[in-house]
Amino acid sequence: MTRNKINSLLRKITDVNDRFFLKNGFNFARLEYLQIEPTIRCNLNCIICDKEMKTRTDKRDINFEEFKIILDQFPLLRQLNFAGYGEPLLNVDIFKMVKHAKSKDVFTYFATNAMLLNSNMAEKIIDSGLDCLIFSVDSGVSSTYNKIRIGARLDVVRTNIKNFIELANNQDILSCNFQQY
Numbered sequence: 001m002t003r004n005k006i007n008s009l010l011r012k013i014t015d016v017n018d019r020f021f022l023k024n025g026f027n028f029a030r031l032e033y034l035q036i037e038p039t040i041r042c043n044l045n046c047i048i049c050d051k052e053m054k055t056r057t058d059k060r061d062i063n064f065e066e067f068k069i070i071l072d073q074f075p076l077l078r079q080l081n082f083a084g085y086g087e088p089l090l091n092v093d094i095f096k097m098v099k100h101a102k103s104k105d106v107f108t109y110f111a112t113n114a115m116l117l118n119s120n121m122a123e124k125i126i127d128s129g130l131d132c133l134i135f136s137v138d139s140g141v142s143s144t145y146n147k148i149r150i151g152a153r154l155d156v157v158r159t160n161i162k163n164f165i166e167l168a169n170n171q172d173i174l175s176c177n178f179q180q181y
Helices: 003-013 051-055 064-071 094-103 119-128 142-148 154-170
Strands: 033-036 079-082 107-112 132-135
Touching: 033 064, 064 094, 079 094, 094 107, 094 119, 119 154, 132 154, 142 154
Parallel strands: 033 079, 079 107, 107 132
Antiparallel strands: none
16 A cells, blocks of 8 residues: 555544644654553453454464564653553563553553452552553443453452552552643
8 A cells, every 4th residue: 555545544534633644654653642452362251342352363462572662653652551452461561561651751551350450460550650540340230240241250350449449549649640741
């Protein structure tokens, strides 16, 4: 596909201001907000997840070196969402990735199903400097929740979230404000 066709397509599918389009193509380096999928693996089998994702055989994580190569292409980046179909806490490099983004003064966040959020994981999240942690909870009713999040248990999720909040409060870091830099 030629550069002109790519630019034309990007103009059609985005509301990106023309200032992002250069003579030589789309200037990704000027983007300030980015989403990177750290893994497409998940510890659950939720009914709400894409069927094709569940059956993929190429489930893998992005490694730290790949992440750095990607991130370093965005010098103006202000916010980074570690999101996608997978559970970010399954990627062993997630905390190194967060720390690397934080070293570039990037606001970082991700969502978790909280099933893996034990005290060790909670400490790592806090130590990484993650700015915002979002808990994916589809219902407060156990029977409903457990039907949606197959492989999860609401009582475990509640306990994990409660323990995380207590730990974060003890370290006086509990705050999740999305910032517009």
